[in-house]
Amino acid sequence: IGWMRSSWLGSGGSRAVKTRREAIEQFEKSGRQDLAAKERAEIGVVERYLPQAMSPEETERAVAALVSELGLKEKKDLGRAMKEFMARYRGRVDGKAVNALIARHLK
Structure with a gap:
């Protein structure tokens, strides 16, 4: 399995x-x-x-850490951030919610 x-x-x-x-x-x-x-x-x-879903708090922390780790600052980096985040956490998070969180972190 x-x-x-x-x-x-x-x-x-x-x-x-x-x-x-x-x-x-x-x-x-x-x-x-x-x-x-x-x-x-x-x-x-x-x-x-199924893998255990991440809580909203865990997701928020993971998004903040990823944005910081990759040095992302602008909205144009949204696609790159989503690709990396989903590669790490696919199946544990809702992609639409993650997209909104990442967008809030980028200017």
């Missing part, structure tokens, strides 16, 4: 959980509690193998 953890679960696993959560909403709206329960059980299995 080592290869699975690093490749599939690192990027696609969190996407699989998100997709299942959306399916649960739809099943519940349709009155299909049986299918919603099945999706919840599958989420439980997948989440056991």
